[in-house]
Amino acid sequence: MATAEYTKRFRDKRKALNRCVLCGKQDERTLSGYALCNKCAEKQRQYKQKLKEQHRCTQCGEQDERTLSGLCFCKFCTKKAKLLYRERKYTDRGTEK
Numbered sequence: 001m002a003t004a005e006y007t008k009r010f011r012d013k014r015k016a017l018n019r020c021v022l023c024g025k026q027d028e029r030t031l032s033g034y035a036l037c038n039k040c041a042e043k044q045r046q047y048k049q050k051l052k053e054q055h056r057c058t059q060c061g062e063q064d065e066r067t068l069s070g071l072c073f074c075k076f077c078t079k080k081a082k083l084l085y086r087e088r089k090y091t092d093r094g095t096e097k
Contacts (some may be wrong), residue, residue, distance in 0.1 A: 054095075 011021040018030050020037035027037045048058045055067045057074035064074045
């Protein structure tokens with residue numbers, strides 16, 4: 001089994017059990033539908049803030065002219081996000097009533 005596929009199934013299983021997808025703990029945040037517990041969410045915020053201060057992409061950590069100008073995402077991650085957005089937008093249209 002591919003590692004990415006295993007990781008996705010593992011995270012989905014934890015999320016279905018209202019547990020943090022990173023550490024597996026359960027708190028009021030995960031019980032209200034969030035994927036991360038308070039502790040992991042705070043660590044994630046601090047890490048992304050640190051990347052932003054270093055002018056790095058908050059998704060992959062790379063640095064390019066977009067991140068150096070103060071934006072959060074590099075060219076590659078921006079392009080990837082746009083493609084995922086379009087894919088979701090058009091697949092969700094078919095399921096609307």
